[in-house]
Amino acid sequence: MTYLHAILLGxxxxxxxxxxxxxxxxxxxxxxxxxxxxxxxxxxxxLHMGTLLAVFVAFWDDIxxxxxxxxxxxxxxxxxxxIPAAIAGYLVAPVIEKAFESLLVVGLGLIFTGFALRFSExxxxxxxxxKDIPNTSxxxxxxxxxxxxxxxxxxxxxxxxxxxxxxxxxxxxxxxARFSFLLSxxxxxxxxxFELSDVSSSAWAQNFIPYTVGTLVAALFGYLAxxxxxxxxxxxxxxxxxxxxxxxxxxxxxxxxxx
Numbered sequence: 001m002t003y004l005h006a007i008l009l010g011x012x013x014x015x016x017x018x019x020x021x022x023x024x025x026x027x028x029x030x031x032x033x034x035x036x037x038x039x040x041x042x043x044x045x046x047l048h049m050g051t052l053l054a055v056f057v058a059f060w061d062d063i064x065x066x067x068x069x070x071x072x073x074x075x076x077x078x079x080x081x082x083i084p085a086a087i088a089g090y091l092v093a094p095v096i097e098k099a100f101e102s103l104l105v106v107g108l109g110l111i112f113t114g115f116a117l118r119f120s121e122x123x124x125x126x127x128x129x130x131k132d133i134p135n136t137s138x139x140x141x142x143x144x145x146x147x148x149x150x151x152x153x154x155x156x157x158x159x160x161x162x163x164x165x166x167x168x169x170x171x172x173x174x175x176x177a178r179f180s181f182l183l184s185x186x187x188x189x190x191x192x193x194f195e196l197s198d199v200s201s202s203a204w205a206q207n208f209i210p211y212t213v214g215t216l217v218a219a220l221f222g223y224l225a226x227x228x229x230x231x232x233x234x235x236x237x238x239x240x241x242x243x244x245x246x247x248x249x250x251x252x253x254x255x256x257x258x259x
Contacts, residue, residue, distance in 0.1 A: 014221025020160025109155020
């Protein structure tokens with residue numbers, strides 16, 4: 001793997017993992033339109049670890065608080081929110097692999113993401129008395145978790161769907177985004193551990209430096225994406241990504257039906 005290839009994939013992974021535009025959807029689009037082959041599993045796992053590092057840096061204070069006081073309501077909410085994704089990853093992931101070959105699925109998923117962002121923000125503006133952590137119920141956490149599980153479908157953004165679910169549940173804007181990113185930690189970590197058995201040690205040894213560079217780039221751009229999302233959510237402007245999702249969906253569907 002070349003350095004340029006590693007850097008490019010690191011940038012794409014870092015940005016699309018946390019911007020509400022679906023990293024898996026973009027992967028499928030690149031594979032079909034540009035003829036880019038899927039990156040090696042070892043490198044793919046490392047890129048996800050890079051984005052995980054970005055979450056740790058961005059939410060270090062929250063993570064330290066959780067480690068110091070693990071038996072708090074926030075911890076329990078995160079655990080409940082992770083249950084649907086864990087079940088979906090174990091039961092549904094093998095069945096849905098074919099979806100990663102379909103531009104139609106990606107296009108429809110991006111349309112769903114765009115509407116989720118648009119209407120959740122509108123809903124949040126009309127809510128009175130938005131919820132903080134003590135007022136967020138386990139039912140709310142489960143609802144957010146179900147939307148996160150739905151993001152196993154390429155084109156449906158994990159960050160976009162979970163933030164939208166938090167807003168629909170009536171959470172404070174910044175809390176909805178914080179909870180979404182904290183919820184990503186066990187999901188990304190769990191997926192990485194689950195796939196470790198298929199990692200090639202020879203591929204790691206032969207491409208150690210470019211893999212490391214790509215991972216650091218993914219961490220850097222992942223951190224940048226987190227800051228962008230937090231700022232937009234705080235100011236009620238995350239729905240600007242709706243137009244991007246719809247535009248990409250349109251191009252994707254046109255390509256699917258005409259080529």
